[in-house]
Amino acid sequence: MRGSDAAARPALVIGGGVAGLSAAVRLSAAGRAVTLLEMARHLGGRCRSFDDAKLGARIDNGNHLMMTANQEILDYLDMVGARDEMKIAPLATFPFIDLAHDRRWIVRIRGKGAWWALDPRNRVPGTGLGDVLDLVRMARAPDHQPIGDLLRRRGQFWRRFWEPLAVGALNVPAVEGDAGLLRAVIERTFLAGEAACRPMTATRGLSETFVDPAVRFLTASGARLRLGAQVKALRFADGSVAEAVLDDGAVLPLAGADVVLAMPPTRAMALAPGLTAPAEGYPIVNVHFRLDQPAPTLPDGAFLMGLVGSQSQWIFVREEIVSHTISAAAEEAKQNEDALVAQLWRETCQALRLGPAARYAAVRVIREKRATFLETPPETRKRPGPQTAWRNLFLAGDWTATGLPATIEGAVLSGRRAAAAAMGRGG
Ligand SMILES: Cc1cc2nc3c(=O)[nH]c(=O)nc-3n(C[C@H](O)[C@H](O)[C@H](O)COP(=O)(O)OP(=O)(O)OC[C@H]3O[C@@H](n4cnc5c(N)ncnc54)[C@H](O)[C@@H]3O)c2cc1C
Structure with missing residues (x-):
């Protein structure tokens, strides 16, 4: 890849999660010839949907709550033509139950x-x-x-x-x-x-909302997307990234190109010597039940309920699928599955007032061991901005210094900032 004029420089994005897609979309919209490499056989990273044979349903890798405050997400969806994929709750209503005291309340933000x-x-x-x-x-x-x-x-x-x-x-x-x-x-x-404060969720699924429309946008703009392509090493010369080495041994020449690393922090640190980043991850566990009937409706058309005095913190309801989120799930990441499922089924029945005859048809437990970086002060201090020590190397990812927690909003923002930094640099 050769060329020095900012608008003409090609761009390589490494990592096809939301941050990488966001960077690729922005760079492509600015007229750059974009190549995106993703090591997995699918795009989306930690934000994706799949058909679950056990549940007989399409589910997300994790329940993702977003809010109407997430302007970066809404702008991204507008760019790729996918705002209609987002379901926005009609009201800023959050039903809660304290299971330990069997006390219910509703936080209504007006x-x-x-x-x-x-x-x-x-x-x-x-x-x-x-x-x-x-x-x-x-x-x-x-x-x-x-x-x-x-x-x-x-x-x-x-x-x-x-x-x-x-x-x-x-x-x-x-x-x-x-x-x-x-x-x-x-x-x-x-x-x-x-x-x-209106909650938002992906109507059909995270992939249908964040990934597939971006793929259509990028393909229509002439971008090249390669799946199953892992970057094993970067080679540097004269203060710039000069080459990328792929797992199949192929070498991509990168002099004159901009490169966005949009991968998890430990992998980015392995490729970019001297980079400091929050390396510790923390787990989230999701437990999805498929009921043998549609789940009860929640007040004001809400699709989620907060739980206190319980192991689960949120229940998401979508037709007959009831999904629990347990964040900061260090214990649950290791817990015996039968015990975890039994506890969460009890919590489901109490929270949704299911009768003693209620049964679930299937259950799936998904443990994401490194769902986010560890968002404590010592780790957040290590978050780097989009610039690096190398002229043509930029960083994106929910772990970079967005000022936001590790969320889709942060990932989209990080991709936009990395693209802006790449477009803003001299030749
Ligand atoms: C269970 C769970 C629940 C969550 N809940 C919420 C929520 O409610 N609300 C919210 O906003 N956010 C939530 N999040 C966080 C959100 O999913 C992430 O912040 C976001 O998806 C991160 O995107 P990313 O692009 O920064 O990273 P990733 O999605 O990790 O993308 C990095 C990509 O880089 C690829 N890659 C790595 N190394 C290489 C390499 N060498 N070569 C090529 N490709 C490589 C990976 O395969 C991956 O696809 C949740 C996450 C999880 C896991």
């Missing part, structure tokens, strides 16, 4: 800003006006402070709001999470009001 939090009807039961001070404290949280050092770790506001929110948003035990990341979440959502 209007602009955070005024909803002052109305007792919207508040978490067992909490008072004084708890709103914790919201103020969190809104001012500095980066890289553990959440446990910032908030009062007692009472129902902690147990029924902060703890599930932090675990769900950061995928770490709540006290250890980086408060700066949680601040970024609540600033964009709960403190912004209803318009930002």
Whole structure:
């Protein structure tokens, strides 16, 4: 690949998760000749759908909750013509149950800003006006402070709001999470009001929403997509990446090209010597039940329910599939499957008020051992920006310094920033 004019330089994207697709779409839209290499036989990385023979249904590798605050996602979907694939809940309504006390409530976010939090009807039961001070404290949280050092770790506001929110948003035990990341979440959502807080989910599946439309866009723009192509090494010369070596021994010349590494941090560190990144991963476990009847509907057309005093934190409901998410699942990643399934079925029956005769037709447990990087202060400090020590090498991925937790929103943003950095560099 040769050439020095920014618009004419070809671009190689390595890694076909959301971050890589986002970078490829932006570069392609800017007129670059894009090649995307993905080591797996499918695109999407940690954000994909597949046909599950055991369940007899198409499911996502993990339940993915997004919010209308996720403007990067919405812009990406607009670019690839897929906004219609996103299901947006009609209202910012979050039903909850505390299984330990069999207590139900609904958080309804209404209007602009955070005024909803002052109305007792919207508040978490067992909490008072004084708890709103914790919201103020969190809104001012500095980066890289553990959440446990910032908030009062007692009472129902902690147990029924902060703890599930932090675990769900950061995928770490709540006290250890980086408060700066949680601040970024609540600033964009709960403190912004209803318009930002409607839950979104991929209607047909993550692949149909994030991957297939991007493939159509890239193919129509002349991009080359190669699956089953693993980059084993990069070779450097004169402060730039000069070549990529593939697992089949092929060597891609890269002088004059821009290269975006959009792979998990440990793999990026193996290819780019001297790169520092958050290397530790943390698990999420999903348990999907297929009921022998459609699942009960939730209030206000909601498709998810929060659980407290339980092993699971969220239940997602889609027709007859009921899916649990357990974040920060260090224990569950190792737990005996029968015991885990039995516990989660009990939680399903209690939360959805299924009668004693209720049965499930099939169940699937998916353990993602490195679902996200470990979002604690020591690790988040290591997040690099899109630039590297090499002129033509850029980084994308949910683990880069987006200021956001490791989410699809962050991955899309990271891809856009890597593409912008590549387009912004001189020849
Ligand atoms: C179970 C689970 C639940 C989640 N829940 C949510 C949620 O509710 N909301 C939310 O927003 N986010 C959620 N996430 C996070 C979200 O899925 C990720 O943030 C996002 O998918 C990361 O995308 P990425 O492109 O940065 O990385 P990845 O998806 O990991 O993509 C990296 C790609 O690089 C490829 N690759 C690696 N090495 C090479 C190589 N040498 N050569 C070529 N290719 C290579 C990999 O095969 C992979 O396809 C969840 C994740 C999981 C696993």
